[in-house]
Amino acid sequence: MDLLHRALLTAVGALSLFYALVKISLGYWKRRGILHEKPKFFWGNIKGVVGGKRHLQDALQVIYAKYKGRAPFVGFFACLKPFVLVLDLELVRHILVTHAGNFTTRGLYSNDGSEPLSGNLLQLDGHKWRALHAQSTGVFTPANINKLLPRIVLISRGVQRSLGKERLQTLNINELVDSYNLDVVASMAFGLSADHTEFRLWTQSYWGKFSLWRAYLALEFPLLAQLLNHKSYAVSAMAYFQKVVLGQLQEQRRRDRQPLQTFLQLYSNMDQPLDDVQIAAQAFGFVLAGLVPLNATLSFCLHELARQPELQDRVRAEIRKTLEQHSGQLTTEGLKELLYTKQVLNETLRLHTPYPFLLRRATKEFELPGSVFVIARGNNVLIPTAAIHRDPAIYEEPLRFDPDRFETEAKRTRPAMSFLPFGDGLRGCIAAQFVEQELLVGLVTLLQYHRYTPCSKTAIPLEYDNGRLLLMPKTGIHLNVERVDN
Template sequence: MDLLQRCLWSSLGVVALVYVLVKFSLGYWKRRGILHVKPKFLWGNISEVLRGKKHVQQLLLFLYESYKGRAPFIGCYVLLKPFVLVLDLELVRNILDSDAGYFTSRGLYNNVAREPLSGNLFQLDGHKWRQLHAQSAPAFAASNLHKLLPQLLKTSRTLQLELGVGKQDLNVSQLLDCYNVESIAKIAYGLSSEDLSEFSLMTRSYWSNWSLWRAYLALELPLLARLVRHRSYSQLAMDYFHKLVEKQLQQQRKRDRQPLQSFLQLFDATDEALTDAQIAAQAFGFILAGLQPLNASLAFCLYELALQPELQDRVRAEIKQVMKATEGQLTAEGLKQLSYTKQVLNETLRLHTPYPFLLRRATREFELSNSIFVIARGNNLVIPVAAIHRDPTIYVKPERFDPERFRPEAVLKRPGMSFLPFGEGLRGCIAKQLAEQQLLIGLVALLEHHKYEPSADTQIPMRYDPGKLVLMPKTDIKLSVQWLEPH
């Protein structure tokens, strides 16, 4: 009986201690006197997201609309972890641009010793990120993108052939995944079309062991995660990508004065030499940060144009005009002339923002000017990009797809930091120009000779997958595709 009582009291003591620790954690913003969203025990403010009832974009939009104008930021909780939710565009400018030195960290988990491919620019912070960014930035110069353009164009012609002739119902999401996988395989890794089978499989399986709870614990307790040898990605996939880069680099170094074909060559030729492991991590970054957003953006764009055929016709007319002027061969100069097509892509990125939020962590205490508010060192920040993109005070009738919002004169009338699909400033997307180029080339190939309409399997209205952090359709986008005979 004594043993039973001791066990009972011990259990009650543990429960009481856990309760006190949870209540203490969820009292952070109250102790600081900061306006905040009342948290639920253990869940914080994300219970509906974790239960799959809401996409994180919907939650952030609700909080943004509820609290905007009441303070430059509010407090909220991701489970037990306190976060700053930024509501003021001027503060967004401080964080991303004018005072970016205070917020150079994203706070993502990485373990380079255990998982070398986590040493990419997307995941790294601090001195390691600064050094790697300085070494890698020249690789993304416009002159290099110009030299790599033929590779993307070759892949886009394969995409056109896949569309075929006649009329058919197609799974557009799968088609675009093949296009972007092949583009990344060639541009980032220097692979040929014949070597795509295993590569494609690994791009779809590297996150096969991902768990939200393990990812959260790694984010909250990185030292413990490293101690217990937590892995973010499938070991099989990581071994494949690492060996692939080693093999490609060996073959590349045997050839003298070869024309530029991939970023492996650019990373291998930096002024301050990158190790093979660092090069492999940067190549993996193309897949980690780029593949799903590129797939979704092109699919969403075709979906919107299928619903508004007059906009689709206008884009196609511009494409045909540019192709005629360049004698059927798309060039870097021709891409610059696709002004309305670029407006359509920007409107897609606004309405269906791939990354609904940006993460930053304060590396130093930051006091807001002309304000009593202070962001403490170590605070994690969320910038609700998708909510800003749907703010009716910035974009009239934000739920409507309207490329006219991105006419140059319309853009100039909007406040700064009101369009952030690639982030901005010091930690903005280093591959922004490449991503835009890949999207534009893909859209030219898709629309030049083909017309898109909703099919019986097209989901209208669009619904997002609440289980994904990147904004993705809940089901694959399927459309009716018809070849247009040349006149």
């Protein structure tokens, strides 16, 4: 047999093997006899998502709308990986709350041995997550969050300075809110003061040369990835973040007692403190889990308020009245009185849910009470929160931005688990209360003396960036910004 023949036979053999493996993988739901969306060869049910033609959220919403009401969950494939897509709010409650013990794992890749900063709460699973979670809940207590408020208020004055004194200007809102959120994270999670230029650069480049395929393989074969020493982030970025935190912790220990101002202090003051590198991993968690959704939420919120001036005026009036009643100071009590502003924030999180889905992996088999449905051990489970938030059976005219949906009475009429921007239960967002406080302070500062209106560059309708898993605007949100002193 000549060389060409052999090469041809090998190629045919390899292709046949590949074809058989794909077919076996995509036959998973059929073999289990579970209702599922018919997969396309290799891409499963996310064709167009990998190439950036549509957002994963769109693909999920289509499947959710097609199957809701027919079963508590439906099977689908992200490429070759089978997923449970949850359709029923009672099942959501079981997974997140009542049977959360069966679903404590998220299944993200972490290798804290060779990449220590991946040992953060978002990425860890199993006993490491459990121990860290138990310690971290002592940091994010309501009392601690309240104590951090004066520092956030101080940082927010930088926004006033960025807005300047001009009567009318056109601004890229993403840049404006990014500078506020970045200052908060740099200062409160990393202990940095003043100049955040270098910090900003690393927050923009820590993914390094991101390879979707390598990330996919790490998710699919984590043990192999660990063996091959796969790293999720740029080594230089991780070295920078770690160096900053270790330096700040040393500095902190040299100084006398300081007023409580940062998460670094909270982490190092715990009864059983984490070691310094573990603290650095939690600081990096703020960048990883927090920066994009914080920026997206404030940008989306101003975009919606610019389109509905009467709502914006109502928020501004509430902010001014509250400040007046608290001698111009933003206090914890004052924040509690910003009821309508909070409704506006919640409506933003509903309509533009930054984390459009929640992930869990079943660590034990789960039989739905009173039914024949079983989620098998090892199944990856996806809760499509953004699709739930846009379900017309739960939210009438779901694409309309209407903060009245979050009035106390209106909220009471909706079922439990129908609003989950921060997830829920054991693995819900640990920082939710801090986030709400930080976003409210941001809105107070942005809206107190400034009015936002659409300009010729404002993208209507708003488009999401299909290249990201989280929901964020595709292009900058440009708005006219007018100073309104009274």
